[in-house]
Amino acid sequence: MRINARTRQILFKVVYYGPAEAGKTTNLQQIFRSIPSQVRSDMTVIDTEGDRTLFFDYFQMKLGRIGGFEPHINLYTVPGQAVYAATRRVVLRGADAVVFVADSAQERLEENIAMWQQMQQHLQALRLGRLPVIVQWNKRDLPTALPVSELKAALRIRNLPSLEAIALKNQGVRETLEYTIRQMFRQHVQAVTH
Amino acid sequence: MPSLVVIMKRASLPVFLQAAQQDLSAQALLLLTPQGKVLRTVGEPGLAPEPMGIALAQTMAAFYRIVAKGTGAQVFFAYEKGDYHLVCSGKSNTPFLAAIYHSIQPPPLGARKFYLSQTYRQSGLEHIEEPADMSLEAIASAFFGEAAAFAGEGHEELLEALKTAAEDMQARLVLAADEGGNTIEVTGDIRSLPPAEISALAALSMAALWEAVPTQPQDTDLGCAFLDGPEGAVFIAQGSEGILFLSVLPRQGAAGMARLTMKNLLRQEWEKTLSRIETPFEFGTLEEVSLEDLWGGEDYHAN
Numbered sequence: 281m282r283i284n285a286r287t288r289q290i291l292f293k294v295v296y297y298g299p300a301e302a303g304k305t306t307n308l309q310q311i312f313r314s315i316p317s318q319v320r321s322d323m324t325v326i327d328t329e330g331d332r333t334l335f336f337d338y339f340q341m342k343l344g345r346i347g348g349f350e351p352h353i354n355l356y357t358v359p360g361q362a363v364y365a366a367t368r369r370v371v372l373r374g375a376d377a378v379v380f381v382a383d384s385a386q387e388r389l390e391e392n393i394a395m396w397q398q399m400q401q402h403l404q405a406l407r408l409g410r411l412p413v414i415v416q417w418n419k420r421d422l423p424t425a426l427p428v429s430e431l432k433a434a435l436r437i438r439n440l441p442s443l444e445a446i447a448l449k450n451q452g453v454r455e456t457l458e459y460t461i462r463q464m465f466r467q468h469v470q471a472v473t474h
Numbered sequence: 475m476p477s478l479v480v481i482m483k484r485a486s487l488p489v490f491l492q493a494a495q496q497d498l499s500a501q502a503l504l505l506l507t508p509q510g511k512v513l514r515t516v517g518e519p520g521l522a523p524e525p526m527g528i529a530l531a532q533t534m535a536a537f538y539r540i541v542a543k544g545t546g547a548q549v550f551f552a553y554e555k556g557d558y559h560l561v562c563s564g565k566s567n568t569p570f571l572a573a574i575y576h577s578i579q580p581p582p583l584g585a586r587k588f589y590l591s592q593t594y595r596q597s598g599l600e601h602i603e604e605p606a607d608m609s610l611e612a613i614a615s616a617f618f619g620e621a622a623a624f625a626g627e628g629h630e631e632l633l634e635a636l637k638t639a640a641e642d643m644q645a646r647l648v649l650a651a652d653e654g655g656n657t658i659e660v661t662g663d664i665r666s667l668p669p670a671e672i673s674a675l676a677a678l679s680m681a682a683l684w685e686a687v688p689t690q691p692q693d694t695d696l697g698c699a700f701l702d703g704p705e706g707a708v709f710i711a712q713g714s715e716g717i718l719f720l721s722v723l724p725r726q727g728a729a730g731m732a733r734l735t736m737k738n739l740l741r742q743e744w745e746k747t748l749s750r751i752e753t754p755f756e757f758g759t760l761e762e763v764s765l766e767d768l769w770g771g772e773d774y775h776a777n
Contacts, residue, residue, distance in 0.1 A: 286629040374654015
């Protein structure tokens with residue numbers, strides 16, 4: 281989080297993290313389309329010709345005014361392919377909250393677990409271990425989607441907040457973001473008052 | 475469909491690259507895919523090819539948005555950290571060339587730009603010939619002198635420093651950003667050069683390069699990048715503390731001047747200034763925020 285007292289802006293950074301093709305970019309695209317253009321920037325997409333994320337997707341949204349300040353949320357995705365592990369650590373720098381987008385399909389379970397473990401290592405390395413992490417179980421409409429209880433057990437995250445989504449149909453996307461923003465704000469309030 | 479000349483050029487690429495490496499006096503010359511895969515290496519890079527290739531490809535793609543968005547033009551990009559000096563030239567979403575120098579004093583930036591850009595055009599990797607506009611090089615060493623003392627408090631102090639630097643360089647925009655990609659302060663043409671996007675692109679690119687070019691901590695506390703394209707030139711100086719300074723220069727801007735000014739800017743003692751910037755804030759009010767008004771874009775009712 282960064283506060284600019286002169287311009288009265290507060291900047292937050294939320295990173296959408298997860299395995300390749302789990303729906304991170306789709307989440308961002310749906311949010312981008314769902315909010316009025318006057319409260320968001322253009323969307324920056326750095327991808328390859330095959331539409332796979334090469335570096336990150338990004339846009340900024342404003343949240344009105346709070347106590348005389350104007351919060352801006354910077355939303356990022358990471359590239360999901362295995363070869364971009366170092367890039368994911370780079371994009372996580374300075375994050376205020378992370379949305380882990382998991383693919384609910386049974387055949388993607390191992391990738392979810394590997395990506396989750398790698399994210400934990402990155403967060404520890406960046407000293408972001410206490411960051412709010414919200415899990416989104418995406419692609420709930422797939423016939424091979426595992427029950428959420430099984431996914432939670434596999435990732436060993438019984439106590440973490442999680443939401444179900446079908447990002448492609450814009451279901452659960454808004455709820456995930458709102459929940460994440462609230463968790464992020466709560467974390468900052470606690471950090472200051474305790 | 476590539477022409478016969480282009481096909482012949484591609485067939486003789488290994489020989490061509492070897493000759494080019496010698497002409498460039500580089501430790502290594504690399505041909506990379508837009509995804510960062512190293513297709514060919516001539517010489518000894520001295521750096522791990524995979525992370526470096528990916529970081530360079532990401533940086534080329536990110537920086538292309540700043541200086542050549544939508545033009546399809548050839549761009550040039552240079553990065554230095556410690557004794558490592560990397561230069562790249564190419565177009566968006568096509569293979570590009572990277573030359574690596576590992577020395578205290580590599581050839582001048584202008585020479586590296588000219589020869590690498592020319593090598594790229596002669597390589598047959600692209601079909602459209604676009605003359606490189608040589609705007610660069612060498613301004614006085616006078617700017618290495620004592621840095622100006624900055625007055626004021628917090629943001630005002632930083633903003634004043636940025637304004638002075640912008641004036642010295644005749645820059646279109648000068649900004650300071652943190653390692654997470656947030657803009658700390660900015661001055662200049664923020665209407666046509668969106669600072670939030672530029673900060674994100676620059677900070678993440680520089681972080682990727684910083685990791686890809688490992689040097690001993692005592693060797694350097696500074697990473698610099700210069701990029702040049704049809705929309706202008708950009709100079710970035712990044713310190714180990716995470717803060718970076720970026721300037722966008724007009725097309726005919728003096729890169730040498732920018733290099734010196736930005737390095738001097740980074741060498742100021744910003745730690746105390748930045749700590750004053752983080753003014754107390756009533757965090758309790760964050761919990762009162764209503765998110766209801768946020769939604770209502772074109773697809774909102776589709777849900």
